[in-house]
Amino acid sequence: MADHEHGTMDITVQEQTYTGFITFVTRFCMALVVFVIFLAIFAI
Template sequence: MAEHKHGSMDITVQEKTFEGFIKFSTRVAIACIAIAVFLAVFNS
């Protein structure tokens, strides 16, 4: 088995993926809130 050295792995791809996931999740949450507010304001 190979020796593992903590902190030696290149994680730039994982960081970019996580950043994209967070941006997507934030935008979806904002869109859901905006839709809920729109429905509350214009519900007749």
């Protein structure tokens, strides 16, 4: 079994994926709020 030292693994790809996911969720929630406001204003 290989020796492993905590904190030596390269996690740049995981960090980029997490950042992209958080950005997507934030933008999606903002778009959803704008859509709901649009419906509240213009829906009959």
